Amino acid sequence: MGNHMIKVSVIIPFYNEEKELKACLDSVLKQTLIDLEIILVDDGSTDSSVKIIKEAMKEDSRIKLINQNQLGVGSARNKALNYAKGEYVVFLDADDTFYSIGAIEKLYNAAKEKDATVCGGNYVVAGEKTYLYREQEQWVDFYDEQIEFGFWRFIYKKETIFDIKFPTTAMGQDEVFLVRVLSKVRKYYFIPDIIYNYNINPNERKWYSEKRLYGDVKSLLLMYETGEKYGLNKLKEWCKKSLSYNGRVYATEYYCKRNPKILELRNEIKSCMEKDTDGLAKLYDSDCVKINIDINNSLKLANKLRDYLENDERSLLIFGTGVKGRQAYDYLRDIYNTRIAGFVVSRIEESKMLDGKKIFHISEVGKEYIVLIAVNSNTYNDVKNILLSANIDYIDLYVEDFYYLGLSSEMMRYAYG
Known part of the structure; x- marks a missing residue:
């Protein structure tokens, strides 16, 4: 790129994404904004992902490859941030794409024109469902609503976020990062363009593992701490409502399987809730009983369904x-x-x-x-x-929530091996 200033660093962590990586990378290479730095972080892939990147590097000098050994996506993004030389930074998941070839340029131009440290837009899911956060170009005060989603639909000024890191939890690290950034800068500029195409990975619909559930709850606690730091009560309430559910799940898992790490997290949740006087800590304990009843009911339903299917081989x-x-x-x-x-x-x-x-x-x-x-x-x-x-012929059995049915079964599997 010679002596040209790098306007935007594009950060893409990946792990065994050989099927999706080329489409992801192509969506960056075709961007109308040329002055890019494309940083890919391999998290210990064992498939042909790295080979795909090395072949692309021969054709485009803007591509940089960093390696690490399965430290997680949060760690990968932090490593790339330390390396990034762009004035602004955007993030892209390896199984997603930018919606149009002008996506990054639209964000960059708007950010420069409005002198915005953060600028964001809309996105679509799997090329179908469009999430329109707003329909008009405008400044947005994060402190009004105090919650935002989709960190990859934003562009961030590097010098503003240099001290903000992604947590290394298995779930929710992107939302923690976004909340930390927007709490710090308070206002961001919004453009109504669709920026990002989010593809649903079939593996994301698998039932949560213990590690992923722990990460989800831990991330909510970190977001709650951010709300405390900046005095954002709406954010704290949102986190507490989420914790009052996820925390119950974890308490139940603790009663099922005496895992010291779960006990430690349970105590952290209670400590978080006891800082307020709205009775959530008491609710947390009482609902442990309720969710155990819910799980038993779900298991009865699962057994009925199993009996149907085992007695009818069609x-x-x-x-x-x-x-x-x-x-x-x-x-x-x-x-x-x-x-x-x-x-x-x-x-x-x-x-x-x-x-x-x-x-x-x-x-x-x-x-x-x-x-x-x-x-x-x-x-x-x-x-x-x-x-x-x-x-x-049909199975005469109504199931209210197949997701919860699966989650209940998974927790019993943890309990009894």
Whole structure:
């Protein structure tokens, strides 16, 4: 790049992303803003990810590669920040892309024109659902709402964030970073352009591991501490509400499996809540009993579903392709994946596949299939009537929350090995 000033450093951590990495990198290399520094941090990949980067480095001198040995995404971003020489910094996950070739330039130009230390925009999920935070260009005072999401839809002035680090937790480190930055600068400039394309990684829909749950709760505690530091009561309340749920999950896990690390975190949550006088600490303990009851009820439901499936060996179809249908598939695929033939709907859809499984119309369903209904409670009986009218066999069992069903089962697995 010669003596040209590096306007923006693009930071991309990765670990075994050979399938998505090329598309991610291409979305950066095609950006209309040329004066970029592209920093990729390999977190100990064992696939061909590093080979892909080294080949790209031969063609573009802006690409830099840093290596570390499975220290986590937070550590990778911190290492890249220490290396970055750009006036501004943006972040990109290795399985995502920038929405357009002008995304970085739009953020940079707006930040420069308004002398903004932070500038952000909108984003889309999997190229479909658009998250419009605002529809007009404007200055935003973070202290008004005190919570923001999507740290990768922002550009940050390097000299402003040099002292802010990502925590090394397994979950939530990006939100901690964003809250720390916006609490410090208070105001940021917003442009209504779509900046980022967030792709849903199938692995993200897996049930939380103990490590990921611990990281999630720990990150909420760090955000709470930021709220205390800057006197942001709305942020503190949001964290406490989240902790009152996640903390209960952790307390239950502690009672199930005597893990000293969980006990330490449980005490930290109680200490956090006891700083206020709204009774949340007491609520925290009383709800430990409630969530144990919830888990037992979920396990009974899971056993009923298992009995249905073990006594009927036909191929399984899931009625519903919405959130509940996907949750049902995620819950069942690790156990019965070879039996899941696909999804079934009553209306003809443009897409014929979902998560690699066929989407059937009810007219295609014969007696070789058994159907599990995965819809909201207000439409459950309607679906039953549709299936009865079509003479389709189904499992007469309503599940309110497949995600919680899976989480409950996972926690029992921790408890009893």
